[in-house]
Amino acid sequence: MARDTTEGRPKLTQALPITIRNVTKKYGAVHALDDVSLDVQSGEFLTLLGPSGSGKTTLLMVLAGFTRPDNGSLKFGPDEVIRKAPHLRDVGMVFQNYALFPHMTVSGNVGYPLRLRKVPKPEAAARIERALDTVQLGGYGDRRIDQLSGGQKQRVALARSIVFEPRILLMDEPLSALDKKLRDRMQIELRHLHEKLGMTTVYVTHDQREALTMSDRIAVVNHGKIMQLATPQQLYDSPANRFVADFIGDSTFLPVTRKGSQVLYGDTVLMHSGALPDTPTLALMVRPERLRLAGADSADNANIFHATASEVVYQGDSYLMYARLSDGSEISLRGSIRGGTVTGLPAVGDPVTLALDPADTILIDGGDH
Amino acid sequence: MAMTATDTNRAGLRRDGHLEKLKLFGLSSPALLMVLVILVIPVGWLFYVSFVGADGQFSLENYARMIKRKSYFRIFMTTFQVSLLTTGICIVIGYPLAYFLSQLPSRLANLCLITVLLPFWTSLLVRTYAWLVLLQKKGLVNDWAISLGLWDEPIKIVHNMTGTLIGMVHIMLPFLILPVYNAMKAIDRDYLKAASNLGASPRKAFWTVFFPLSTPGLFAGSLMVFVLCLGFFVTPAVLGGGKVIMVSMKIVSNIELFVNWGAASALGVVLLVLTMAILWIASRFVNLAAMTGGGH
Numbered sequence: 001m002a003r004d005t006t007e008g009r010p011k012l013t014q015a016l017p018i019t020i021r022n023v024t025k026k027y028g029a030v031h032a033l034d035d036v037s038l039d040v041q042s043g044e045f046l047t048l049l050g051p052s053g054s055g056k057t058t059l060l061m062v063l064a065g066f067t068r069p070d071n072g073s074l075k076f077g078p079d080e081v082i083r084k085a086p087h088l089r090d091v092g093m094v095f096q097n098y099a100l101f102p103h104m105t106v107s108g109n110v111g112y113p114l115r116l117r118k119v120p121k122p123e124a125a126a127r128i129e130r131a132l133d134t135v136q137l138g139g140y141g142d143r144r145i146d147q148l149s150g151g152q153k154q155r156v157a158l159a160r161s162i163v164f165e166p167r168i169l170l171m172d173e174p175l176s177a178l179d180k181k182l183r184d185r186m187q188i189e190l191r192h193l194h195e196k197l198g199m200t201t202v203y204v205t206h207d208q209r210e211a212l213t214m215s216d217r218i219a220v221v222n223h224g225k226i227m228q229l230a231t232p233q234q235l236y237d238s239p240a241n242r243f244v245a246d247f248i249g250d251s252t253f254l255p256v257t258r259k260g261s262q263v264l265y266g267d268t269v270l271m272h273s274g275a276l277p278d279t280p281t282l283a284l285m286v287r288p289e290r291l292r293l294a295g296a297d298s299a300d301n302a303n304i305f306h307a308t309a310s311e312v313v314y315q316g317d318s319y320l321m322y323a324r325l326s327d328g329s330e331i332s333l334r335g336s337i338r339g340g341t342v343t344g345l346p347a348v349g350d351p352v353t354l355a356l357d358p359a360d361t362i363l364i365d366g367g368d369h
Numbered sequence: 370m371a372m373t374a375t376d377t378n379r380a381g382l383r384r385d386g387h388l389e390k391l392k393l394f395g396l397s398s399p400a401l402l403m404v405l406v407i408l409v410i411p412v413g414w415l416f417y418v419s420f421v422g423a424d425g426q427f428s429l430e431n432y433a434r435m436i437k438r439k440s441y442f443r444i445f446m447t448t449f450q451v452s453l454l455t456t457g458i459c460i461v462i463g464y465p466l467a468y469f470l471s472q473l474p475s476r477l478a479n480l481c482l483i484t485v486l487l488p489f490w491t492s493l494l495v496r497t498y499a500w501l502v503l504l505q506k507k508g509l510v511n512d513w514a515i516s517l518g519l520w521d522e523p524i525k526i527v528h529n530m531t532g533t534l535i536g537m538v539h540i541m542l543p544f545l546i547l548p549v550y551n552a553m554k555a556i557d558r559d560y561l562k563a564a565s566n567l568g569a570s571p572r573k574a575f576w577t578v579f580f581p582l583s584t585p586g587l588f589a590g591s592l593m594v595f596v597l598c599l600g601f602f603v604t605p606a607v608l609g610g611g612k613v614i615m616v617s618m619k620i621v622s623n624i625e626l627f628v629n630w631g632a633a634s635a636l637g638v639v640l641l642v643l644t645m646a647i648l649w650i651a652s653r654f655v656n657l658a659a660m661t662g663g664g665h
Contacts (some may be wrong), residue, residue, distance in 0.1 A: 066562055086565045088573075099563035103581045112577075113567035160567065 015043035015200045016077040016167040018063065023072030023082075025058055025224075031059040033069060034224035040202060045194050047203045050221035051247070057172060058233065059221070060204045062168055065089050076168060085179065091168040092161030092199070096176060098153045100145045106156050108139030113164040131163040134154075134193065151159070151182045156189075162197060169194075171203045175210065180238040186234060187213045208248045212236065220244050238274060241365050245285045252331045254284040255366065266327060270303050271358040281366030286356060288334040293346070294355035302355040309346045317343060323352055412641070419634035431635035441619075445639075448615045451530070451605065452598035455537045456545075459594050462538065463545040464587060470546075471553035485546055493540065497607045500536045501527060504608070529611025536604040544597060545590035552586020553579075592651050596644055616640050 009028050018040035025033040025154070032055045040046045048056035061067035062074065074082040081089055100109050114124040122223030132138050135155035148156065154174060161169060174190075175183045177320075191214050194201050205211055211218045212232040220227040220235065228240040239245035242253065256265045263270045265284060276282070294304065307323035310330065314337075321333045333354060346352050384560060422428030435441045470478050470485075503509045503529035511523040526532055556579060564574035602617040609615075616636055623633035 064562075064566055066565075085570075086562070087568050087570055089566075090568070091566070093563070093566045095559050095563060097557070097559060099559035100558065101560060101563070101578055101582075103578075112564070112569075115572065116568040164568070 014167055015198055017042040017202060018202070019073070019075040019116060020059075020063075021075075023062060023069050023074065025055075025062065025067065025069045029209040031055075031224040033062070033072075036072070036224070038219060038226060038229065040200055041220065042183045043198045043200055045191070045201045045203065045214060045216045047205060047215040047218045048221050049208060049213040049218050049247075051206060055224035056204050056206075056221045057077045058224075060170055060172055060202060063168075063202060064091060064093050074128055090164075090166055091170055092164070092166035093170040094154075094157050094161050094172065094174040096173045098157040098174075098177075099162070100153055100156055102145050104145070105141065106137070106143045106145070108147070109145065109156055110141075110160045110163050111246070112160065112352075117164060127163055128159075131159040134162070134196075135159045138204065150178055151186065154178060154200060156187065162193075162199070167199055169197075169199045171201065173205055174203075176205075176207070183210070190214060197215070212248070218301050220246075220247060223352050230302045231325040238362065239285070239364055242283065243365070245364055246361075250288050250334075252286045252288070252329075252330065252333070253366075254286065254325075254329055256282050256284045256363065258282055265303075268303070270361055270363075271301075272361040272363055273358045274362060276363055276367050279367060280330070282363050283366035285332055287362075288332040290356065290360035291320075291333040292355050293321075293329070293333065293335065294353045302357050305354040305356070307351045307352050307354055309348055312345055312348060321346070321352075323354065386559040390498075391479075411447045415634050415637050415641075417640055418630050419638045423629075423631070431631045432639075434632065435635060435639065441636075444614050444616055444619050447613060448599060451533060451537065451601075451613060451615060452595050454534055455541055455598045456591050456595045458538045459532060459541050459545040460587065460591060462489065463542050463590070464549055465547040467553055468583075470550055476600045482550070485543055488539065489543055493603055495542060495605045500507050500532070500608060504532050504535065513644065527608055529612050530609070532608040532610070533605045536608040537598060537601060540604060541594045541597060544593045548590040548593065549583060552583045556582045588651070592648070596647065599644055599647075600640060 018038075020036060020040075023033050023036045024031070034055075038057060048059055058067055062069050062082075065081075065084060067084065072082065073080060075114040076089070077089070099319040101112065104112065107125075110128045110131055111118050111124050114127060119127065128141065129138065132140060137152060137155050137159065140152070140156075145153065145156070154177075157174070162283075171190075175186050178186060187210055192314050194214075203211075203214065212235075215230055215232055217229060218235050219229045222243055228235060228244045230238075230240075234246055235244060239248060245253070254265055256263050256270065258264075259275070263272065263276070263282060263284075270284065294302070305325055307325045309321055310324045311322040313320045313322075316337075317333050318336050321335070322330055323333065324330055330353070377409055407522065419431050420429070422430045466485075470481050473481065505511075506523040506525070508527075510526065514520055515523070519636045526535070560578050560582065561574050564578045565571070569577060600617055601615065602621065605613050605615050606618055606621075617640075620633045620640075624630045
């Protein structure tokens, strides 16, 4: 995508904040949404992230008006919309399977919302072309939908959802059908597009990397509840609970005990720089890439763990080592590979010394979610 | 030598390939033979007989008669009229019903489909005579209508065009509903959600998205009904009471009354050619495979 050229210019659309209060939806005895409250700020890119069946899609469908909740309040800006029919909500939406009308051309699809709004033909044509240009499909207007590749369909769906300049844009796993390379590129493009158009965007995905790449803030959803709402960095570096820590990135959890103001792993006092959660039990979260191999006589200002290498896996851009600690728990370490590193890797069965900096020593609620 | 071994395999593999094709052909041979015996030969014979005059010589008299006599023209007009009306009524009744079925949860929809199909499994003759009983002057329909006050005196709803149409619509309805239902079921519900999200009211979404996407099924079903109606015999013969003469009935009378095989064959040929022409024209607009439930 061309670099954003709109810097400094006013955004194309006036964004609206979304206020969700106490939204509940039950299917039988299952809470798809359990008293969810959430504020999406004006112009924000917010991602609902969670495993399948967590309720993230249900929440998006409530926003779009396709799912009728049992209770709650939903406001777009100052207006209560929870009982408003979907076609009156004026929000754009990109569907997982794109839902492009197969009996219309590309410009037929993109122009559909304009025809419904009775936009005069010449103006509509200009807006269709502008929307297609925005998604880099200028000149594709006459194509049939079945002549497009997956990535192109994705772009057309996007163009169709922004052409009527909605102030809120919803996206339901829009990249999940694309191959990895294209997905990576589209993530960046969507991000740029959001910066350019500035509409409040709610994005649903189960892919944590995608969420981390694109979002201003991420709401991690599980069992119909929001487990944590935070920026990508906060989410990764200080997860609120074990579910979030587990769901975002790889991590190993080690049981630790609290003794006064000290935290002990076995007999070792752990150095840590972050705050301690005020919970009955604690766990140490170890990210594999934050752990490093240290010399046996290491005098580092770091927490030291002695272990035995149980598996070493070469993965091209990095290596992954599993090591067994003296208390029997297994821990993993990811290291980068540069010339010569491979030969220096420990072999299976070797004793290894692992170091974890105090800043990376993250202590979280040890209870099960 | 290794070369020799792979060369032997090459020949063997090719032989296996040929053998496989031959076996496949063998499987289809009974059907091919059947098509030849009961379709190609009789149709060829039909063409031949239609060009044989009363004197046993080659002649175009059978076709000339059709052009000269007004009654033939009228019969063809009646045939097309009945077929068009039946198709039209089937669309008006069948499309909404198919739409209703397509919106039901699948278990319930299947149950309802069975009731639609039930008439299929009953003899055509039985159904036609049942209508005769229901529609006659002192039949159930007249009795009930009078007692409900819909009309005062028994009206004539059988042995005429009305009776014929009622019977034919009843028999043809499943042929329309099934392809339409299939086409509707194949429409992704997300299309309607998308339309709604983009600002279309339910009515607008139906006419701009759902209906256009269901038209292949509607075309296929209508064509099927129309073509089947063109050659229909039993129902118009029984319920038309001699007032609705269709081509098929004229063919029968040519043979049974006048023992004129040439004239009957010529009528058959014209009907066949017209039907093929309609199918050919239609095939330029719709995918005929959809008619038989194949090829989406």
